[in-house]
Amino acid sequence: MKKSQFWRKKMWSLHNWIGLYAGVVIALLSISGVVALFKVELDKTINPSLYKVVPKSEKITLTPIIDSLKSVYGHDTFNGIKFSEKPDESVVVWFFMNKSSFEFINWEIFIDPYSGKIVGERDYFTTFAYFIRHLHVRLYEGLLGRKIVGIAGLALLISTITGFWIYGGFMKKQFFGAIRKKNLRIVSADYHKLIGITSLFFNLVIAITGAWLGLQGWLQPIVMESGRPNKYHAIEKPLSQENDTKYSFSFEDAYATSRQLFPEFIPQTLVSSKDGSRSVSIYGTVPRTAFERESFVITLDKETFEELHRFDIRKASFGKKLFFIQESMHFGDWGGIWLKIIYAFFGITSGFLAMTGFLVYLKRTERKRKTDHNFTALKPLLIKWVLGILGTLILLAVLTQFYGMVLPSIIVITTFYSWLLFLIIREITRSIKRKILYSKEAI
Template structure:
């Protein structure tokens, strides 16, 4: 064997080890992110259905074609004068309600709570409310973004993105040349389930490799963003703060003509499609209008116009089209990760392709179990890999369902506590097992070397 061929063989073995062990030890995490991500791309659509059919909150068309919500907002401010924040979410289309996302102190609860108040934007009346943190939409996002683990779950998800990238790249390096020599798709005709799963594993892994790599890298960036920005000294774009000009209490009670706000937005930023309106509560006497520009692939509601409450004159404008490459790159990550720029068809494609990484985790685990049985000469339990995989899969689904039920019917805080305990216990167990296994293998290797 030539030196070059020997090096290539050595590299292939290294790639195989990386692919094997990274996939094995992070497979459950990748599977969870795959499943929750495939559902999370539809969060706005799912939430709108829930609002309409569970809360029976809908809106009639506005006679003027402009959402009407001023009277409802005024009534909420009078009802909760000590509110700490308010954001008005405008409807995307007729029939949808406007939402007032308000942080208040309910009389029957301790501490501040975020509530969504649903507003009929045609008749300007409140038609429902909910605890925002206990909503299904919040559960789906929090589970996918941070696994409901508040301390460092987001970073764990980022590491899962790196693991998926490693698995995708090593899979290409291992199987790329092999797959090029075959007609696509090539599935061997056999009843051997290990071979069937291996063929599908390679086929879907190579076919969805580009997509999974994009999802992995954007997910890694979004998850590890707090650490990376601190290490690389990157400043968050679009963080303008208007100067304080009055007392906070006076600011909160200052009258706002919301139709004049929308008219001023149309004049000062014609291309902006306003979606979020946030009046200040800190004394800056300003209104922040956030929204989108048609045809742009960026994070939702990142284009910004800040106007004064008195006179509705512009204070600050942020048009992402006019920003540097660094700003554009920063704000394109979430849109690309969730497919939030091309309508329902693109989201459906994202969901289907996103599930492939979950299938690769399951199929890779099944292949590992079959190979381990074959290596041990275990022919008495041919279905054991399926049983083991089924048990693990059901435990993961049970975890997701239990956390969802706790979050929806008991509370977000309690759900986060349970999820944090489960995740940290499992992580500590996995690390301990890996260390013990490493020590045992090392000692066994030294003992065998001493014998020889």
């Protein structure tokens, strides 16, 4: 066997193995990722009564209203303020409450900035926006879910590279884009190759950034300091933690000062310190930059509004720029709605590749599988998988709506690890049985 044929065979085996064992996860991440691209837009469309307000000539001062809310919900639970992105949108105030070891609430209060009226309240953890984000980022599994997603990103990366390697030989034999109508296996294989080569660059970007975002907890300490590079770390802390959380200051003045000191800066979220540093950090973006949302930061003293810290990514090191470009490249939220639509078009391709690859595998192994007493024909097998996955997702969505994140996460964790343990025990048992059988045959 020639060396090139040997390596092509190895790549083919690796490509098939990854597709078989990681294909379902990649398909789920592909579909959920496309929906997650529009989670903000969908949330505002689903809940117009929370977000939409009637614009007036002047906005009122919200500081007294927010201070009164802090007194009701607890100063230490105050998590931040989301400023209006448009004149006809409400301001959102967050309170994060840890009621017990198994009950967390991220309470959102929507305020009309023109009248000061509270237009609605909700727990963010019960929303569709959180459901789709948590599903895509962690597979709704709180312990190792993010790492599993990162490993799936590595699987997509290897699958994309090996697929391109394999397809190189076919390009010489078959005109690019030609779809042979011989049978389901051939049709699926040709579409698999066509979509794979067309979306090659996009899937490489998604795979690399997805792997980094998922495995960031492991990789970041190796390549750079831990934590987010734009965080303000105070050297001096003039207040106690209790007094810091209760410290009253003008949120409007903090907003205006950040705009005055950093004219290009568009403030989006305000977070007040709780560690005694007497600081307020305003997170936002700078137009025409391809960095993650709310990665630019300016931190002020709550008392004097003196600038304590500024993080302008354009002046940061290459490593920090790389850190803040990963998520924006992965979700495409730096170029407006049209870029998201382009991302959605290409984003579904990895799921399509996983499904067509699975079809090819099932048809290729159909004759061998028919000898198994548990054999299931292709159509009912696909229906069973699709209904099973959809049913699980619907169940998680309903439970999230009524119980927040904790109960669905516990269900996923227990079922996932039970299923994984079952597979491991089954494979070990089968391996032992095969060894015993071979030993008897040898005798």
